[in-house]
Amino acid sequence: MAAETQAATPAAKAGGPNHGLRIFLIWIVLALAADLVLWFVLGPHIPPGRLGSAAQGQQFDNNVMIAMSAPVLVLVLVYFTYAIVVWRRRPGDDADGPPLHGHSRIQALWITVTSVMVLSLAAFGTYELIVPYGAGGGEGPSPIWNPPGAELTAAAQQRPWAPGHVLVVQVIGQQWRFTYRYPGLGGFETTELVLPVNTMIQFDVTSIDVIHSFWAYQLGVKADANPGVDNVAYTKTQHLGRVTVRCAELCGLWHGAMFNYGKVVTVPQFQAWASSTSVALADVTKLLPPYSTTYDPTEIAHLGPVLQKLGLTGAGGGYYPPQDPSQP
Amino acid sequence: MAIETEPGTTQHPGGGQPAGGAARRPWWMRPAIHTGLIGAVIGYAFGHWLGNLIASGYQQVGTSDQNDTAIVLGYLFMVIGWLAGLGVFNDLFKQMAGRRLAEAENGNGPGGLAQYFRFHLDHKVVGIQYLVGMIIYFCTAGLLAMGIRTELLSPVHHVFSSATYIEIVGEHGTMMMMLMTSVILGPFGNYLIPIMIGSKRVAYPRLEALSFWLTPAAFMILLSALLLGGFHMGWTGYPTLSIQDTSGADAYAFAFGLMGISMTLAGFNILVTVICYRAPGMRWSRLPMFVWGILGTAVMMALAAPVLSGGMYMLLTDRTVQTAFFTDQLGGSTYLWEDVFWFFGHPEVYILALPGFGIVCELLPVFTRKPLFGYKVAAAGMIGVTLLSFFVWQHHLFDSGINPDMRPLYMLTTEMISIPTGFIFLVGMGTLWKAKIRFTVPMLFCFAFFFNFLIGGISGVFNSDAPADVTEHGSFFVMAHFHYTIMGGLIFAFMGGCYYWLPKMMGIKLNEKLGYWHFWLMFLGFNSTFMPLFAVGWLGQPRRVFEYALRLQTLNDWVSISSYVLGFSILLFVINFVWSTVVTRVRETGNPWESRGLEWQIPSPPPAYNFEHVPVVLSGPYEYGSEGSEPVADLNPPVGVLAAAFSGSETARAEA
Numbered sequence: 001m002a003a004e005t006q007a008a009t010p011a012a013k014a015g016g017p018n019h020g021l022r023i024f025l026i027w028i029v030l031a032l033a034a035d036l037v038l039w040f041v042l043g044p045h046i047p048p049g050r051l052g053s054a055a056q057g058q059q060f061d062n063n064v065m066i067a068m069s070a071p072v073l074v075l076v077l078v079y080f081t082y083a084i085v086v087w088r089r090r091p092g093d094d095a096d097g098p099p100l101h102g103h104s105r106i107q108a109l110w111i112t113v114t115s116v117m118v119l120s121l122a123a124f125g126t127y128e129l130i131v132p133y134g135a136g137g138g139e140g141p142s143p144i145w146n147p148p149g150a151e152l153t154a155a156a157q158q159r160p161w162a163p164g165h166v167l168v169v170q171v172i173g174q175q176w177r178f179t180y181r182y183p184g185l186g187g188f189e190t191t192e193l194v195l196p197v198n199t200m201i202q203f204d205v206t207s208i209d210v211i212h213s214f215w216a217y218q219l220g221v222k223a224d225a226n227p228g229v230d231n232v233a234y235t236k237t238q239h240l241g242r243v244t245v246r247c248a249e250l251c252g253l254w255h256g257a258m259f260n261y262g263k264v265v266t267v268p269q270f271q272a273w274a275s276s277t278s279v280a281l282a283d284v285t286k287l288l289p290p291y292s293t294t295y296d297p298t299e300i301a302h303l304g305p306v307l308q309k310l311g312l313t314g315a316g317g318g319y320y321p322p323q324d325p326s327q328p
Numbered sequence: 329m330a331i332e333t334e335p336g337t338t339q340h341p342g343g344g345q346p347a348g349g350a351a352r353r354p355w356w357m358r359p360a361i362h363t364g365l366i367g368a369v370i371g372y373a374f375g376h377w378l379g380n381l382i383a384s385g386y387q388q389v390g391t392s393d394q395n396d397t398a399i400v401l402g403y404l405f406m407v408i409g410w411l412a413g414l415g416v417f418n419d420l421f422k423q424m425a426g427r428r429l430a431e432a433e434n435g436n437g438p439g440g441l442a443q444y445f446r447f448h449l450d451h452k453v454v455g456i457q458y459l460v461g462m463i464i465y466f467c468t469a470g471l472l473a474m475g476i477r478t479e480l481l482s483p484v485h486h487v488f489s490s491a492t493y494i495e496i497v498g499e500h501g502t503m504m505m506m507l508m509t510s511v512i513l514g515p516f517g518n519y520l521i522p523i524m525i526g527s528k529r530v531a532y533p534r535l536e537a538l539s540f541w542l543t544p545a546a547f548m549i550l551l552s553a554l555l556l557g558g559f560h561m562g563w564t565g566y567p568t569l570s571i572q573d574t575s576g577a578d579a580y581a582f583a584f585g586l587m588g589i590s591m592t593l594a595g596f597n598i599l600v601t602v603i604c605y606r607a608p609g610m611r612w613s614r615l616p617m618f619v620w621g622i623l624g625t626a627v628m629m630a631l632a633a634p635v636l637s638g639g640m641y642m643l644l645t646d647r648t649v650q651t652a653f654f655t656d657q658l659g660g661s662t663y664l665w666e667d668v669f670w671f672f673g674h675p676e677v678y679i680l681a682l683p684g685f686g687i688v689c690e691l692l693p694v695f696t697r698k699p700l701f702g703y704k705v706a707a708a709g710m711i712g713v714t715l716l717s718f719f720v721w722q723h724h725l726f727d728s729g730i731n732p733d734m735r736p737l738y739m740l741t742t743e744m745i746s747i748p749t750g751f752i753f754l755v756g757m758g759t760l761w762k763a764k765i766r767f768t769v770p771m772l773f774c775f776a777f778f779f780n781f782l783i784g785g786i787s788g789v790f791n792s793d794a795p796a797d798v799t800e801h802g803s804f805f806v807m808a809h810f811h812y813t814i815m816g817g818l819i820f821a822f823m824g825g826c827y828y829w830l831p832k833m834m835g836i837k838l839n840e841k842l843g844y845w846h847f848w849l850m851f852l853g854f855n856s857t858f859m860p861l862f863a864v865g866w867l868g869q870p871r872r873v874f875e876y877a878l879r880l881q882t883l884n885d886w887v888s889i890s891s892y893v894l895g896f897s898i899l900l901f902v903i904n905f906v907w908s909t910v911v912t913r914v915r916e917t918g919n920p921w922e923s924r925g926l927e928w929q930i931p932s933p934p935p936a937y938n939f940e941h942v943p944v945v946l947s948g949p950y951e952y953g954s955e956g957s958e959p960v961a962d963l964n965p966p967v968g969v970l971a972a973a974f975s976g977s978e979t980a981r982a983e984a
Contacts, residue, residue, distance in 0.1 A: 019761075019762070046866075047799060047866040047867060047868070048799045048866075048868070054795075054798065055799075057795055058795050058796050058798055058799050061793060061795045061796045062790065062796050065789060065790055065793060065796065069786045069789060072786065073782060073783075073786055076753060076757070076778070076782050077779075077782075079757050079760070080757075080760070080775065080778060080779070083757075083760040083761075083763065083765065084765065084775070087696075087760060087761075087762055087763045087764065087765055088764075088765045088767065089697075089764040089765055089766050089767075090764075093764060095697070095764065095953075096697040096698065096764070096952040096953035097696055097697045097698035097762060097763045097764045097952065097953050098698065098762055098953055099698070099699055099951070099952065099953040099954040099957075100698060100699065100701060100758070100761060100762070101699050101700075101701070101702075101703065102701055102702040102703070102704075102705070102758070103701075103702075103758065106754075106758070107702050107705055107754065107758075110750075110751075110754045111705075111747070111751075111754075114746070114747050114750045115747055118743045118744060118746055118747055118789075119740075119743070119744075121743055121789065121793065122736075122739055122740045122743040122744070125736075125739050125743070125792075125793040125794055125795060125796075126736040126739065126740075128793075128795045129735060129736065129739070129794045129795050130736075132795070134732060135794065135795035135798055136795075136798045137726055137727045137735075137794060137795070137797070137798040138727045138728060138729045139729070139732040140728075140729035140730060140731060140732055141729065142732075143732055144732050144733055145732065205729075209568065209572075210566070210567075210568050210569040210572065211566050211567075211568070211569065211662055213727065213801075213802055215802070215870065217799070217868040220798060220799060221798070222727045222798045222799065222801055222802070223727055223729065224727055224728040224729055226656075226662055226663075226728070226729055227568060227656045227657075227662070228656035228657065229656075229729055231728075231729035233727075244868060244877075246868065246870050246873075247870065248801065248802035248803065248870040248871075249566070249802055250494070250560075250561060250562045250564075250566070250569070250871070250872045251569060252494075252560055252561075252569055252573075253490045253491050253494060253560055254490055255494070255872060255873065256490060256493070256872070256873035256874035256875045256876075257490070257874075257875050259875075296657055
C-alpha cells in the first residue's frame with residue numbers, strides 16, 4: 001500500500017494533470033463572464049439608484065466593488081469545488097497527502113495581490129468620499145468637503161433661497177417623525193419633504209430627543225440625527241421622483257413606523273408649493289422657536305400647540321416616563 | 329512554580345484523593361447550584377431593600393413603580409449572593425482564617441454528574457459546564473430570532489405589539505452578542521488548551537470557574553429584563569434612548585457589564601496559561617493553530633471587555649444617580665457612548681471570528697491528511713487581526729457626524745484588516761492542494777465555514793467603503809453581513825468543533841447520520857435565510873423594524889420560512905447531542921480521526937491532571953505525510969530528561 005502510493009506520487013507529479021492551469025482556465029472564463037454580466041446587466045439596477053448625485057456615486061462604488069470582488073469570489077469557489085471533486089479520498093486509500101508546508105512565492109504573491117487590492121480600494125473609497133462632498137453621509141457640524149455655496153451658519157441659511165443655489169433643508173428627528181424646516185423660505189416646518197430638481201440640497205439633520213438616522217433612500221443620504229448636534233449631508237437632485245425616508249437608527253417603540261415619503265418636483269412647482277405652504281402654516285411658524293442649527297427641547301415654549309397643529313404625536317405619547325426630555 | 333513536573337498526589341481517574349478529602353456533608357448542605365439560587369434570592373431582596381432605603385427620593389420608573397437604584401443594587405447583591413451560595417468565597421475565607429483547604433487545588437474532589445452543578449476548579453469540568461451553558465443560551469436566543477422572523481412574515485399584520493417586538497429584537501441581539509463571545513473559548517478553549525499545550529492545569533482555575541458561573545447570572549438577569557418591561561434600544565444601547573427607557577434597561581446594562589467581567593477573567597486566564605504553561609518543547613512554532621486563535625481572542629477579551637464594563641457602569645450611573653455622561657444638555661455626549669461601546673464592540677466581532685479560524689485551521693490538516701499550508705502566515709494572520717481590531721471601531725460611526733476626516737482613516741484600517749483575514753483563505757486553499765479529503769461531518773462544517781466567511785468577508789469590504797456604507801449602514805445588508813461572519817463563521821466552526829472534539833471531551837461520538845442531516849439542513853437553511861437579506865437591505869429595509877415596504881414581502885417571507893428550517897436544524901443538533909450523550913452513549917475512547925494533535929494522544933475523556941507526566945513535545949502537530957516524522961510528543965519522558973531540558977540558562981526556572 002505504502003509502496004504503491006510512493007510510486008504513484010512521483011508519476012502524478014511528472015505526468016499528472018496540471019491542476020493549477022486547469023483551475024486558472026476555469027477561473028478566468030467564469031470570472032470574466034461574471035464581471036461582464038454583473039457590470040452590464042445587473043450594474044444599472046444596483047441600489048440605491050440615481051435620483052440623487054450621492055446615490056449615483058454609491059451605485060458606481062457598489063459596481064466597482066462588485067467587479068473587483070466577483071473574481072475573488074469565483075476564484076475561491078472554483079478552487080474549493082475543484083478540490084472537493086478532484087482531491088477527495090478514494091475508497092480504501094488511507095495514506096496521507098504530500099507533506100507540503102508552504103510555498104514562499106505563492107504566499108508572497110497572495111499577500112502582495114490582496115494588499116494592493118485592499119489599498120487601492122481604500123484609495124478609491126477616499127476619492128469617492130471626498131469628491132462628491134461626503135457621498136451623502138453625515139459629515140457632522142463642521143463639514144470639510146462642501147459644495148460651492150454651502151451655508152454653514154444659521155444666519156447664512158436664513159438668507160432667501162433662489163433657484164440654482166444650495167437649498168438648505170433642516171431635518172428634525174423626534175419620536176417618531178421627521179419634520180423638515182426650510183430656513184431660506186421663511187422658516188416654516190412641514191411633515192413632507194419636497195425638493196426642487198437639479199439643485200444641490202444641504203440637509204442639516206438634528207434631533208430633539210434620542211438618536212435617529214435620516215435615511216433618504218433614493219437620494220443616497222444617511223445622517224444620524226443626534227440631539228444637540230447639527231449633522232450636515234449633501235446630495236444633488238438629478239431627476240423627478242419619489243423619495244422614501246426611513247429612520248435607520250433604533251429610536252424606540254415605533255421606530256419601525258417612522259417613515260414617510262418625499263418628492264422631487266420641478267423648480268416652479270417647488271416654489272409654488274413653498275409659498276402656499278408658507279402661508280398655510282404662517283400661524284404655526286410664529287409659534288416655532290427661532291431658526292437654529294440645533295434645538296434644546298427644554299427651551300421650546302410652545303411645543304405642545306405646534307405638535308397638535310401639525311398633527312404629530314410628539315415624543316411623550318405615554319410610552320416613556322416624564323424625564324423624557326422632549327415631553328412638551 | 330511554572331510547570332508541575334510530577335503529580336502532587338497519586339493519580340486516579342476521576343480525580344481527588346481516594347478518601348475524597350474531608351468528611352462529607354450531605355449533598356444538599358454542600359454548595360452547589362441550589363444554594364447559589366438561595367443566595368441570589370436573599371441577595372436580591374437585601375439589595376432591593378437597600379436601594380429603596382438610600383434612594384427613596386429618586387424618580388420612580390413609570391412602568392414598574394420601582395426606582396432604578398433599587399433594581400441595580402438588587403442585581404448587584406443578587407450576584408454576590410449567587411456566588412457566595414455557590415461557595416466561590418469559601419476557600420478565600422478559609423485561608424484568611426488560617427484553615428487548611430480540604431480539597432486538592434485542581435478540583436473539589438470526585439463528583440460524577442453532581443460536580444457539573446458546582447463551582448469546580450477542574451478545567452475539564454468547567455469546559456463541559458460552558459458547553460452545556462452555551463448551547464442553552466444559543467438556543468434561547470435562537471428562539472427569539474424565530475419570533476422576529478415570525479413578526480416579519482407580514483408588513484401589515486402584526487403578531488407582536490411594537491413594544492414586544494423591540495424587546496425580542498433587543499433580547500436576541502444582546503444575548504447572542506454578549507454570551508456567544510465565549511461559545512468557543514469557553515467550552516473548547518478551557519477544556520482543550522491546557523491539554524493541547526501539554527499542561528496539567530490552567531493558570532487561574534478560580535478565575536476560570538468564576539468566569540463560567542457569571543454567565544448564568546448574566547443570562548438570567550438579561551432575561552429578567554422582560555419582567556421589568558423589557559428594553560427598547562437593541563443590543564447597542566444607544567443613549568439617550570437607553571437613559572429614557574424603562575427599567576428593563578437596567579437589566580441590560582447590568583447583565584452586559586457582568587458578562588464583560590466574565591470575558592475579562594476568561595481571557596486573562598487563557599492568556600497566562602498559554603504563555604506560561606506550555607510543556608517543554610512546545611515552542612511558539614509548534615503551537616496548534618487553535619491555540620493561536622484562542623490566544624488572540626484572549627488578548628482581545630482581556631483588553632476590550634473592561635471598556636465594555638466601564639461603559640455599562642457609566643450608563644447605570646446615568647440611569648440611577650443621575651450622572652450625565654451621555655446627556656447632551658448637561659455636558660455629556662452620546663458620542664462618548666458610541667465610541668466606548670464600539671471600542672469594545674469591534675474587537676468583539678473578532679472575538680467572535682478568531683476562534684472559528686482556529687478551529688478550521690486545526691481541523692483541515694486532520695481531514696486533508698496534509699500539513700497546514702503556511703503555518704507562519706496563519707499565525708501572522710491571527711496576530712494581525714488581533715492588533716488591527718482595536719483600530720477600526722469608528723467605521724460604526726461613519727454617518728453619525730463624527731469628525732469627517734476620520735472617515736478615510738477608519739476606511740483604510742477597516743479595509744486593511746481584510747488582509748490578515750484573507751490569510752485564512754490562503755492557508756485553507758494551500759492545505760487543500762492535492763489533499764486526500766475525508767468528508768466527515770466536522771470537515772463539512774469547515775467547508776461551510778469557508779463558503780460563509782467568504783461571503784461575509786466580501787460583504788464586509790462593501791461596508792468598510794464609506795460611500796457605499798451610506799446606504800448599507802443600519803440596513804439589513806449589515807445585518808446579513810455580520811450573521812454571515814458570526815453565525816456562518818463562528819457557529820459553523822463551533823458545530824464542527826462539537827463533532828470533532830466531543831469524542832475527546834465526553835468519550836462519546838455524536839451520531840453521524842443525524843450529523844449529516846444537521847449539517848445539510850443548517851448549511852442550506854442558513855444561506856437561504858441570510859443571502860436574500862443582502863438584497864432586502866440594499867432595497868431599503870432598515871434593521872429592527874416591524875413594518876416594511878410591501879414590495880419586500882416576498883423576500884421577507886422566503887427568509888422567514890428558511891429561518892424555520894435553520895431553527896429545525898439546530899433542534900436536530902440538540903436532539904443528536906442529547907440522544908448520543910444520554911441515550912445511546914456509543915463509547916469512543918481512542919483517536920477516531922487519526923489526528924496528530926497532542927490532545928488525541930491521551931485517553932478520552934482525559935484522566936484527572938490530563939497527563940501522568942508532563943510530556944516533552946517533539947514535533948509540530950501537523951506533520952502528516954512525512955515519512956519518519958517524530959511522534960508529536962513523548963508522554964513518558966525518561967527520568968531526568970526534564971531536568972536536562974531545564975539545565976543551563978533555564979536552571980532558575982526549573983528550580984522555581
